[in-house]
Amino acid sequence: MSLSKHQQLGLSDQNILEMYRTMLLARRIDERMWLLNRSGKIPFVVSCQGQEAQQVGASYALDRTKDYAAPYYRDVGVVLSLGMTARELMLQAYAKAEDPNSGGRQMPGHYGQKKNRMLTGSSPVTTQVPHAVGVGLAAKMEKKDIVSFVTLGEGSSNQGDFHEGANFAAVHKLPVIFMVENNQYAISVPLNKQVACEKISDRAIGYGMPGVTVDGNDPLAVYEAVKQAVDRARTGEGPTLIEAVSYRLTPHSSDDDDRSYREREEVEQAKQKDGLLTFKSYVQDQEIATNSELEQMEQEIREIIDEATAYAENAPYAKPESIYDFVYGNEGSTR
Amino acid sequence: MSLSKHQQLGLSDQNILEMYRTMLLARRIDERMWLLNRSGKIPFVVSCQGQEAQQVGASYALDRTKDYAAPYYRDVGVVLSLGMTARELMLQAYAKAEDPNSGGRQMPGHYGQKKNRMLTGSSPVTTQVPHAVGVGLAAKMEKKDIVSFVTLGEGSSNQGDFHEGANFAAVHKLPVIFMVENNQYAISVPLNKQVACEKISDRAIGYGMPGVTVDGNDPLAVYEAVKQAVDRARTGEGPTLIEAVSYRLTPHSSDDDDRSYREREEVEQAKQKDGLLTFKSYVQDQEIATNSELEQMEQEIREIIDEATAYAENAPYAKPESIYDFVYGNEGSTR
Amino acid sequence: MPVLSYIQAITKALQEEMERDEKVFVLGEDVGVRGGVFRATDGLYEQFGETRVIDTPLAESAIAGVGIGAAMYGMRPVAEMQFADFILPAVNQIISEAAKIRYRSNNDWTAPITIRAPYGGGVHGALYHSQSIEAIFANQPGLKIVMPSSPYDAKGLLKAAIRDEDPVLFLEHKRAYRSIKEEVPDTDYTLPIGKAEVKRDGADITVITYGLCVQFALQAAEKLEKEDIDVHILDLRTVYPLDQEAIKEAASKTGKVLLITEDNKEGSIIGEVAAIISEHCLFDLDAPIKRLAGPDVPAMPYAPPLEKEFMINPDKIEAAMRELAEF
Amino acid sequence: MPVLSYIQAITKALQEEMERDEKVFVLGEDVGVRGGVFRATDGLYEQFGETRVIDTPLAESAIAGVGIGAAMYGMRPVAEMQFADFILPAVNQIISEAAKIRYRSNNDWTAPITIRAPYGGGVHGALYHSQSIEAIFANQPGLKIVMPSSPYDAKGLLKAAIRDEDPVLFLEHKRAYRSIKEEVPDTDYTLPIGKAEVKRDGADITVITYGLCVQFALQAAEKLEKEDIDVHILDLRTVYPLDQEAIKEAASKTGKVLLITEDNKEGSIIGEVAAIISEHCLFDLDAPIKRLAGPDVPAMPYAPPLEKEFMINPDKIEAAMRELAEF
Ligand SMILES: Cc1ncc(C[n+]2csc(CCOP(=O)(O)OP(=O)(O)O)c2C)c(N)n1
Ligand SMILES: Cc1ncc(C[n+]2csc(CCOP(=O)(O)OP(=O)(O)O)c2C)c(N)n1
Ligand SMILES: [Mg+2]
């Protein structure tokens, strides 16, 4: 009997179910945030929808007890995989004091959590790329078995920091994985107005590292590519550039209206290939879970999100005077 | 009878002689500047030695009556080809008021001359790359038959501005030629500590433009590559990346001492391949000039440089109060 | 005369300049089909086509640098930075290049580029969509920085910026975009760059400020009128280089000076204003030069109570004005 | 006690810190085999090897950004910018990232990086190898900017910068590198960041300055001593955030204040110093606050007569001091 795809990759049924559950949780949290936004509860959402497969597939290829990540704003699937909770995500959406990312200082989607080795991120795109390279450099200097994983959008791969960071990592053969989440748009600007290369992964050769393009809707394909990159990184072979191709199913953010720049049909077509649906089919086809088990999973997730939302909604904001805290380390406050 | 290399390229004997003469003039000017520096007459030199072949070969492929160039600090061969005179070069070495590049405001090697369509350059490397792209954009918008040519060092190809500029030009299919003058070093840092790719031209595919690597010691090979790129640019096919490989025969600048970071043998070996010498052989082998004609050329050039040096040495500096001029356009002075 | 919002005035200025001069073009992220994320370039793509309203790749140094190159060639680029906070990757192109091109070439080359960027807080933008970034650039001779406070000024100053022979950084307050409206002539007018303007004539205290804070100050002044405190308000309009004459005149007029900025205090524009006054008008002063500014923390946080604590508003200004008047 | 030049003191500080703490490492262009173009890292490559003295590719945003990443991880990177003028491609990493990492993560992450850069003119460096760049960064809470005036200070402050829990921009005057020498203890000492220091006690006029200008001011003060003009000199040492208490005390002491910077005047550090004084010590002043600075032109030109016209020197300072004393 031939092995199924996930067995070939050394993944158990349990692993697959966990991955699917994380993807589903990411999607449902995101959907809830839109509802909260549209009902005026939270001012802003930036979405993962359509990219959960690549985010979760990639994260599961890391050693989540020691590797580092520098996620970008769409990475709900990454941060959940790495240990952030639904409650913590709701706390950041509501900008409450308990938000572990920033205590409500940053907009939603600006992740960072030291205990889970997730670097703090900012809004200017691509600045995280050199940071991840710096972690790789430190790991190499300290001879630690650590892989540094960083994500960014395909539009963001046009920033100088991408080029400079990738080149640095390659010259110093650092254990870094660059994953470009190609969702075909940078806000309103389609791929062909962002780049003229055929594949974003074509950029790898110019740095002297391997580059691969994978179907970002297939979490197992992404897992496989990232796993190979992780292995290369751990054995001192240096960095890898991975392009995961998917589609941004939502507008850019809750402030955007994508009807002005893309056809509804295009979006509808992409929804047919939605990794969440195709991976659900895989779970079903492989008989990893029954339909009623999947129903129950939905139910559980709904409860988790309900609880998280209620908790976050009732949680306090940081005190106004806390604005003065943590400008510098030596003092508690600058006042 | 088979055609010689230059005839195949459509170049006359006269063209070849001119090219050789320009290379020789560049070299002799550069050598003179070192003498002037070492005797305390001018405080700074940054050299073209070893790169004249690629500089002159490339320039001759342009239409020097209408194309634009953004040369970098080593490009004595480029600026001479495009119309700057020996006297003007000496005026900038001496930082005299009459220097057409900057009136003595900038260090030597910071070229710019509007009447010859050479953009003004600065010291921070690679900033000229987006400028050249901007000229290409303007040319395309205005439907002018103009090619924009820009040069930089291989180390400088690691700056973000290279990446951003090249990508922009490719996306908008602009008539721009990027020529990386790979002289194997960025000050003390050898190529393999600057990049891990095999060829700098490998970067082209990541932008979706053709990339070629040519022997920078062979002016005809460079001419050919640039000519093809010019033809592509003129027919609306967009930009090209050209890497011309040579060797920096001098220390980085008159402030540098290269003995601390490279072996003398390496330099000696490179001198064997010096494009000036091999092209001289070509001129001789092809019987384009007799030895006595070449001797006479040396003599003429010596006289030109003597005259230029004497003129520049005796020329006045700009007046101290001129420091306030040309901060803004509307007024003559900020005072 | 039509009533326009601040952002409509910007759009109008762009449109008129593009109609007037074929060399004027717009480039930036999402400025084309989308008309800009704030819709400042709304309708321009439709009117002028994609060759003159250019969606660029996501790369600010290229947006500035390519614009500078085109400007050297002879075009009149208007580059949009999507948020002022995202101008930072382009600092090298703006400071090392645009600001120095005329000077370093001894007047041979020029770079008449206009760089527009929405700045400022109070819009739930958090750390990276709320910043005042003018101080970073306000020490660079060769560059001009214009920050209009009203729709009328925005239109006249943007047109002047586009026609200016030198690079202009044009900073638009994003909270003013839709909240501030006034009559704006349909006619072709420009306002002088480099000149401050008295927005309110008063005798008791002098307020010097710029951008959205001018509006807040006008509101506060109106309230204080009822308490018989008569406030003189000078709008800097151009924050670099400063209009020294206007500053000296305004400060000397009342002898009591309140300087206001939305930026954090230390190192902000108003420090230089204080220095000019204390250098030239010291003996005209009846009170210490007072400054009202954002707190010296990295940037404006997101959570509403924190944003409110950071942001300047008419109440804070009113209190500061009253305190100074009572000095 | 050994006599060290300013640059030897820098090298010594680096060496001692690298010996003390394995987490300290150096990265930058040509810092390795070459020992730096100024030779500030001379000998470190030999002593600590290429893993701790890293020649980077030519890319300043990466030098800063990779350093910041390593600092977040827990290392103590000391990044060298070859010339301060070339820090500009790294502005986004320094301002958007380093300065805001602690604040934006609510104290979860920190970025204890030191960024060294040689600044200043008078070395035939022309426009792009002479600039004072501190004002660009001196409005960014979260960042500290240190500019030592002497070898002793350079060593103690650099060691303190490396040990600081926050990012420090450490600016070294390249003309001081070899021209300024003094006794520097072999011992392990640090000097406090954030504190100014009185370099000369005097009663008639107060000079507040920093960097190489402190040396020039001391020379000028010595001359004026013969004319019975007694000059008080405060060295800011840390130019951001400023030591407000020390500034107020120094200004109030004599009531006559001369502020000096080598930077161009408008928007420079000393504007903020003037603002602090005029906000807090107005009634202690007996004369307008005088400023001596470079001219407001883009940068220092190359030709010797032009460079001389731009550059501050002891004679210009002496004249300004005398004028103020006679006020
Ligand atoms: C330096 C910078 N410039 C502009 C922006 C505004 N902006 C936010 S997201 C975005 C598009 C990003 O596109 P892409 O990299 O493809 O990521 P995606 O959002 O599609 O996942 C832009 C322009 C920014 N955040 N940072
Ligand atoms: C942004 C910037 N960083 C650093 C420098 C200092 N610098 C001048 S030339 C140079 C090396 C350039 O190497 P490469 O690009 O290979 O050109 P080459 O000098 O070899 O022709 C460096 C580091 C600079 N001029 N600009
Ligand atoms: Mg995208």
Ligand SMILES: [Mg+2]
């Ligand atoms: Mg080189």
